[in-house]
Amino acid sequence: MxxxxxxxxxxxxxxxxxxxxxxxxxxxxxxxxxxxxxxxxxxxxxxxxxxxxxxxxxxxxxxxxxxxxxxxxxxxxxxxxxxxxxxxxxxxxxxxxxxxxxxxxxxxxxxxxxxxxxxxxxxxxxxxxxxxxxxxxxxxxxxxxxxxxxxxxxxxxxxxxxxxxxxxxxxxxxxxxxxxxxxxxxxxxxxxxxxxxxxxxxxxxxxxxxxxxxxxxxxxxxHKRYRQIVESNMRILSKHLGVSAEADAIIGKHFAQYSEELYRLGSTESVRWLKERRRLFPDRRGLALLWLAKLGIPANALVRANAVVSQLVGKPRKENEAV
Structure with a gap:
């Protein structure tokens, strides 16, 4: 044989x-x-x-x-x-x-x-x-x-x-x-x-x-180049927009997460992807982040400001919480 x-x-x-x-x-x-x-x-x-x-x-x-x-x-x-x-x-x-x-x-x-x-x-x-x-x-x-x-x-x-x-x-x-x-x-x-x-x-x-x-x-x-990986994720997903409503819903959720990460990481592409997020996932948080990115306000500045406010006003006390 x-x-x-x-x-x-x-x-x-x-x-x-x-x-x-x-x-x-x-x-x-x-x-x-x-x-x-x-x-x-x-x-x-x-x-x-x-x-x-x-x-x-x-x-x-x-x-x-x-x-x-x-x-x-x-x-x-x-x-x-x-x-x-x-x-x-x-x-x-x-x-x-x-x-x-x-x-x-x-x-x-x-x-x-x-x-x-x-x-x-x-x-x-x-x-x-x-x-x-x-x-x-x-x-x-x-x-x-x-x-x-x-x-x-x-x-x-x-x-x-x-x-x-x-x-x-x-x-x-x-x-x-x-x-x-x-x-x-x-x-x-x-x-x-x-x-x-x-x-x-x-x-x-x-x-x-x-x-x-x-x-x-x-x-x-x-373990390296995390920002570039997230940017690549956005470009990858963009190739599959418009194929079906179910797929667009999945992509929209990804865009909500990844666009926020790019803003936090200081990406120069933040405005571009936050606009796309706004189109696919139109929540108020995304709109606020888009305007902050357009104004050039970096995410780390917001974190510092929030920390200062927390120190000035103190942590809100929960009901029945000991003073």
């Missing part, structure tokens, strides 16, 4: 200043129980020892179908993702950060799921564990607590409510990526926008097992 050939899977590693962790990431890819791989490491102009570590690992593992693309100038995560997709040739693609870890069965279980599904299924994703810098488990399952709830099938509205998918847990059909086009390089992060766009052209499949470890540490992207 002729042995069935496994489809090629392209594994992308998004590398930036994770010299302390990337060898462990690469070793986890080497340890996958799946043989037909191409490994493409895209380094976004790291200024630590990442390149030296990667080159050393490649020399030690020269038998693998693996290569490094070292970008001369830092272009951001979405550019890294586009570089990987453009340079890769696999039927399926998966992407991991240079501080995270794959578990051995990730592709051995996920590839058959997409192979068995029809072409309308474009993404399979799974559970993940969170680990600390030393690799100790912080959260065994992101879904067990019930705070994040996975959905499958037509997941667009569910994804509008919250991004419940970890990038490193996904396996994506290349033909689905080609339908939605490249990652949006105006954004500072890649995943929510791509999942939302994909969810409008294909179905998602949830695989209920942990397939990857997500490392939390001081250099993690989400």
């Amino acid at each position: 002729k042995q069935q050939i496994e489809p090629l899977v392209s594994v992308g590693v998004a590398s930036f200043n994770n010299a302390a962790y990337i060898r462990e990431t690469l070793n986890s890819i080497r340890g996958l129980h799946y043989s037909n791989l191409e490994i493409i490491i895209v380094d976004d102009a790291s200024h630590d020892a990442s390149i030296a570590v990667i080159e050393g690992w490649l020399a030690e593992n020269s038998a693998l179908n693996a290569r490094l693309i070292a970008l001369p100038v830092n272009k951001g995560l979405c550019h890294v993702c586009n570089t990987f997709v453009r340079e890769s040739k696999g039927k399926y693609c998966t992407l991991i950060g240079s501080d995270d870890i794959y578990l051995p069965n990730k592709l051995a279980t996920q590839v058959p799921v997409l192979e068995a599904a029809g072409p309308e299924a474009g993404v399979v994703f799974s559970d993940l564990s969170k680990i600390d810098p030393q690799g100790n488990t912080i959260v065994a399952s992101i879904y067990d607590s019930g705070q994040i709830i996975p959905a499958e099938g037509d997941v667009w509205l569910s994804l509008l409510r919250a991004n419940f998918i970890g990038t490193m847990t996904t396996l994506v059909r290349r033909s689905s990526l080609e339908k939605v086009g490249p990652y949006d390089e105006s954004l500072v992060y890649e995943d929510w926008d791509m999942w939302l766009r994909l969810s409008r052209v294909c179905k998602f499949i949830y695989q209920p097992e942990v397939t990857a470890l997500y490392r939390i540490h001081g250099n993690s992207f989400m």
